[in-house]
Amino acid sequence: MSAAAGVALGVIGGAIRISTPFLFVSLGECLTEKSGRVNLGLEGTLVMGAMAAYGVSYLSGSPWLGVLTAGAAGLVLGALHAWLCARPRVNDVAVGIALMLFGVGLAFFLGKPLIGPSAPHLPAFSAGWWSGSAQVRSALQINALFVIGLVATVAVRFVLARTRWGLIIRTVGESGDAARAMGYDVARVRLLATMAGGALAGVGGSFLSLFYPGSWNEGLSSGQGLMAVALVIFARWDPLRCLAASLLFGGASALGPALQSVGVTSGYYLFNAAPYALTLAIIIATSSRDRALHGQPAELRVAK
């Protein structure tokens, strides 16, 4: 296989493999931000989810039970975030940072005995059955969670755009005062939206430990939870665009390893910085001093 085809295959395979945690975290963040609150703590939720999923999968032998536990852990962290933010004069950005530090610290603490033992993985199927090359087949491994992520994308979009619940969430995100005047409990709507967002992020974490890279260690997450927050701004709070952006980021993250596999090793670290630089470039290009972004919830402070 030629080098260019090898790199292309690596990037495409990487886009599918690496994008899944991005997808779940950005969907969760999108849902939370639509209700007018930003949760920067999803990085902590992601790592907690990874640890919880790995631990439960190892102890019970069922990776799916692990995924559920990861979701539950995310639900609890989301509830903690929403509860703290509902206090007067408490800054949601700061609470997010605190929960990020807390979640990562707690996951490392509880996960210490899990470094080493191997837990059953999530099932995957290969989309490369048509190819005779083992390299192609292994690059095009598609995990069940990726498919669930696709379904979740459509579901979140449908809920936000077409249902009564979605309308309530968007109302709260556009104007808390208007929602209050209509008799909705703003704090409760945000609590539920943050909990649901946390659960999605937790599930995203389970992908890290149960499929790719597929083990639990302290260097598991390289800031996917944080980048997903930036990704939501880039995706203009639209779940379908979150999917597209996640695939783009997955591909960008795979660029360094793909080049290395065909022998291009100079600038390896710079290529590893590609997703971060890409995010920054996109945010700079799409931001504006004078107007709000299209689709941006008016109550959202972080985007201002």
Next chain:
Amino acid sequence: MTIGASSVSEPPSDAAGDAARGPVAATLAPAAADDEIEARRAAIRKMVEAIVVPGAAIGAALVLFGVFIALTGRNPLAVYREMFRGSFGTWFSFQNTLQRAAPLMLTALATALPLRLGLVVLGGEGAMVLGGLAAAAVGVHLHTPTSVKVGMLVTGALVGGSWIAIAGALRANRGVNETISTLLLNYIAIALLNHVVEGPLRDPSSLNKPSTLPIGDDNMLGTLPGLDVHWGLAWGLGACLLFWLVMQRTTFGFAARMVGGNVRAALLNGLPVRRLIVVVTFLGGLGAGLAGAIEVAAIHGTANASLVTGYGYTGVLVAFIARANPLGAIPVAILLGGIGASGGLLQRVFDLPDATVNVLQGILFLAILFSESFYGRRWSFRRARAARQAS
């Protein structure tokens, strides 16, 4: 342009404001005396609050962490006793604490100063890494010990300042959210460090841990007279004091705090809000860059992956606990430096993972943020009662 004025950006005690209220109140006889007493009471209450509320939050966090430790089947009191011994209990451990507190004071500035404008900057880690890298790159090209030291510290600070000022300029001119841009800049800075120490500036003799060329033992920053703590501590204390004076006692600082209090009022008063944002982020970054230069000049002697310490993120915590007050950052940095210093002992004596310290820091941070909702609570209650009695 709108700035999300954060609740924490409000200065804890506004002595200038109270003083200004005095003469105005005096002209409004006969209620003047009452008003003056009331104003003085409010000032005292604010001062008491500034100590009691964070103190209570720290106490509550220690209780929560104690429960957490008890759940792991260990005796929390024994753990706390050991922590105290490993951080403040002996002269040796206290010097270790001070040595760890020094970079925290400096990285805290990167968050604390912009916080006064209502900006949440998390870029201390990246500014520290690049400051250290730039300092090492410049240090090997200078020849006398004095020029090496001066060159390294100045370069490190300037690079750190410029790095954070990028985020400030993006915020001011393009409306790019500074929290997210500084986080991304951290990752980019670490990638740059790895690239440079493995490639262009690699010392060929550094095999296991790729590093830049060493600056030489003679050129290292020494220890403070009579102490086993390097000069970084003096720089940390000096920088915190200097920036406190700048923010609290100069027109520039007053203007910056006004932007944080009410950006529309600041614009109406003709303040150059955009320039203030860029300058303040630059000043904050100076601290973090200096911290990186000191790590290289006083500890490692060369730039390598050891520069990625997490001090930048702990500095964020210091800035928030100190409520963005540079002077307050000094005791908070010493407290958190002590917690960090005791980590090793906890591992050895109680077989606790090294992440124990991070759990305690996380709980501490959450408790401090929760306590924000307690400021002024009793005050408003009294006022409400007074208003009821008056009517």
